[in-house]
Amino acid sequence: MSGLPPPVGIDQLSFCTAGSFLDLKTLAHAREIDWHKYYDGLGQEKMAVPALDQDTVTLAASAALPLVQHLNKNHIELVLFATESAVDQSKSAGLFVHGLLDLSSNCRVVEFKQACYSGTAALRFACMFVAGCPNKKALVLTSDIARYPLGSPGEPTQGCGAVAMLVTAHPRILALEPESGLHAQDVMDFWRPHYRQEAVVDGKYSAHMYMSTALACWERYAAATGRSLEAIDKFCYHLPFTRMACKAHAHLLKNVRGCEPTAAEVNRHIKNSLHYGRVTGNSYTASIFQGLASLLDHTQEDLAAKRIGFFSYGSGCTAEFFSGIVQEGYGLHLFSKQHGELLAHRTELDYEQYKAMFTRCVPTDGGIHTFPQGHTGPFRLAGIREHKRIYERVQNSPA
Ligand code: CAA
Numbered sequence: 001m002s003g004l005p006p007p008v009g010i011d012q013l014s015f016c017t018a019g020s021f022l023d024l025k026t027l028a029h030a031r032e033i034d035w036h037k038y039y040d041g042l043g044q045e046k047m048a049v050p051a052l053d054q055d056t057v058t059l060a061a062s063a064a065l066p067l068v069q070h071l072n073k074n075h076i077e078l079v080l081f082a083t084e085s086a087v088d089q090s091k092s093a094g095l096f097v098h099g100l101l102d103l104s105s106n107c108r109v110v111e112f113k114q115a116c117y118s119g120t121a122a123l124r125f126a127c128m129f130v131a132g133c134p135n136k137k138a139l140v141l142t143s144d145i146a147r148y149p150l151g152s153p154g155e156p157t158q159g160c161g162a163v164a165m166l167v168t169a170h171p172r173i174l175a176l177e178p179e180s181g182l183h184a185q186d187v188m189d190f191w192r193p194h195y196r197q198e199a200v201v202d203g204k205y206s207a208h209m210y211m212s213t214a215l216a217c218w219e220r221y222a223a224a225t226g227r228s229l230e231a232i233d234k235f236c237y238h239l240p241f242t243r244m245a246c247k248a249h250a251h252l253l254k255n256v257r258g259c260e261p262t263a264a265e266v267n268r269h270i271k272n273s274l275h276y277g278r279v280t281g282n283s284y285t286a287s288i289f290q291g292l293a294s295l296l297d298h299t300q301e302d303l304a305a306k307r308i309g310f311f312s313y314g315s316g317c318t319a320e321f322f323s324g325i326v327q328e329g330y331g332l333h334l335f336s337k338q339h340g341e342l343l344a345h346r347t348e349l350d351y352e353q354y355k356a357m358f359t360r361c362v363p364t365d366g367g368i369h370t371f372p373q374g375h376t377g378p379f380r381l382a383g384i385r386e387h388k389r390i391y392e393r394v395q396n397s398p399a
Pocket of ligand 1: 153282
């Protein structure tokens, strides 16, 4: 037996998004903007719009259900919930999910925050935990609802979604490598004060920070590993909108090599990671892992033994470049069919329906409110009673 520690990483991953969407052609028409700006300029076609009875908890629980329903739940001793759309200032959203999934009480449950980056931090911490206790498992939940003011430049980049990842030793999908390239800097490119439902953003500055930190993180990763760009077979980026990843990747290739990359090369590296983000919109913490699911679900060639590079960016800002190796037989453990069905069975909204859903918020008066059944996954927010959120399993839900 070798003295090497076992590989740790993502054993399975699954995503969930809202049951309704707005086509960005509809939004462009309402805003009197050429729809090509959204489809081609931002690389976004649709944005997922959550119902009143859908929030980051129900999205995360619905994403996680397929991972835990056939598992001995006693093995999960850590639940990390990464979000920047928390439902409570004190209680971790993970505890609601812990209850909905009926997990063991012998468990640590914590919420992580640092804009869109915290999912990566949660994954890294979960890997450290499992590396120390290889017979235990961790559940990492990334879940967000991206909201900007109506009519603002950020509006077409809204969206929502959750990705749940089971982190284990000897993972069946992706073994993470230990090295990272990090960058942290106190900047105000995007933020959301406690009293606001919508983010405040300096859009152009945020895009500039995203691009420059991608290069800074790559340089540190390359120095730590001695690897060149050629050592990475595919790339997954944080996806505020899919063109952001295309631009950042082209910027990275150009600056590292000193010449412009071809569009074909950029596409070969990242195109398959963009399909889900293009039709759900930004899901903040979840988006980079939704990109991984998209890459694995859509790539025909066998990715076993290939190295995937990840660039995770969280405004404010913290960023990280890291990598992982796809495991032999990974294709047997994907939820590609469920992901395709989820997206195929969504309901399209017209502009007035979108606006009504956007402006409806959970009441804050401390009264007793029940919410109508929307188009959700297997869990829903049934209501709120004296400031307590009441969640329930949807009867006859598919999962
Ligand atoms: N046909 C085709 N393309 C068109 C077009 C048309 N008719 N009209 C404009 N375009 C192109 C523009 O040329 C531009 O492309 P380039 O960047 O390649 O020049 C693209 O469409 C966007 O146009 P604008 O730059 O004029 O768009 P904007 O200023 O209205 O808004 C934005 C862009 C600032 C990114 C805005 O969407 C925004 O604020 N988004 C939220 C912030 C964000 O997503 N930041 C990303 C980095 S921060 C991060 O990643 C964290 C996070 O999740 C928020």
